[in-house]
Amino acid sequence: MTQPDPEDRHDSHSAASTVADDLARLILGEMTPGTSLPSEADLATRYDVSRLTIREAVKMLEGRGLLEIARGRKALVRAPDGSAFADFLTSVIRYDAKGLFDLIEVRLSLEVQSATLAARHSTRAGVAAIESALQGMREAADGAIDLPTDAVELRFHSFDVGFHEAIALASGNRVLGYLFEAMAQPLREGFYISRRGHERRGHTIQDTIDAHQRILDCIKDGNGRAAADAMRFHLKDTERDIRAALSGRPLRTE
Amino acid sequence: MTQPDPEDRHDSHSAASTVADDLARLILGEMTPGTSLPSEADLATRYDVSRLTIREAVKMLEGRGLLEIARGRKALVRAPDGSAFADFLTSVIRYDAKGLFDLIEVRLSLEVQSATLAARHSTRAGVAAIESALQGMREAADGAIDLPTDAVELRFHSFDVGFHEAIALASGNRVLGYLFEAMAQPLREGFYISRRGHERRGHTIQDTIDAHQRILDCIKDGNGRAAADAMRFHLKDTERDIRAALSGRPLRTE
């Protein structure tokens, strides 16, 4: 059934796709980020196709996140980041109402692992970054206890995301960092909405800060298991917030 | 619809990127897989750019995995799959020796979760798919107990991957399935190599089959925790196999 089908991405019988795949192999195989590709005219003579075909191939690779193209400069090989995955995950969420919660479920697993790893072997700088994000949340909240405006909420939320991202980075596992980055964008809206459910369930901003503080304390203690538990508890609670917010009114009528 | 903004032309981004982003928003927002895009000529008049610009935009979206393009037919909106992420993960592995083990670490976490979820709520069809893959492993092994040829090993390995993929699918969480698919390709080589380390450590193919059987049994019992433990044990063991294989001789000289 699921036979290894190495070439199912593109039916390589178009010239542009063939060139693109060949360049991709080259880029992934033996070029480091920052290196520049030969010029379009050069590649055109090399592959014996027109410049247009080269352009299309290069545009495909730009779409795949492998190249960075700017006018007047040669194409640069790009360092990997999660953005290539982000709009894919967005589509998962949109096509399927259950997709949002599938994604949250996966994120929980990855963040719990991040917290565990961060507790076990994070550097002083890693912990400092997490602390700084939490401090930012505090300051954003201090200006908004009575009447949180949208701008303040946005600011608070942004530090909240930064807190979780700092933990993913502090895990020392780069793949976790990339995956977090890729998931953060599609989930941003959902987690922003969660604040509404948070209030509806009778919780305050201070509760949120306390939950984050507990996670940070466990990481500073180097207690991986406790950090995992604290993170799991916090995310489960956030998930309940989102469900509460969504039960009130539907997500994204647009 | 989509009346062209006059200042689009002098945006910091290129016209092709602008069109691509707009189309991406459209596709992700309100088009279902299988729907076809308007023809290139149609889009060209709509956005008031040349057909070439449309082609480049469409090629970018093909690279992002959002469209499927064939000659003579309109571009089709594509259902999401993990392939958009695969070459990104490949680059992570290549750029960094630690990347391979980072990826294995993440995979462990995701597969343990898959096993848990599969045990909790898999369908009869889902279990049947897992069983079928295991049966395939058995048959491949039966023909290769004494002298496993490369072809037989490849066959066995292919069913092995199929087993894990079936579990990811049986979890009912589609994001897990996509992530597994995206990770499978870059990891395929590593796990193929693991068989060498497996033998070096004095284990047999039967041991591998037994380990998979234990995972399957737990899933059939509906025991999520036991399935997670069995999966974790198996993957930790496989990781040791890979390390043993790599310590013998370096990976991929190419």
Next chain:
DNA sequence: TCCTCCGAGATATCAGATACCTTTTAGTAA
């Protein structure tokens, strides 16, 4: 009714030009 063939429509690719941006170089003035 079913099959075959053809034309309309769609993409694939080519060639040649122009516009504009970036980097480098050469020249000029301090």
Next chain:
DNA sequence: TTACTAAAAGGTATCTGATATCTCGGAGGA
């Protein structure tokens, strides 16, 4: 000699127009 500036060189962005080839639906014949 140094610093600043302007032009040239090399690159990408985009357009126009044309040809080749593929897909699909409909007309027409068996």
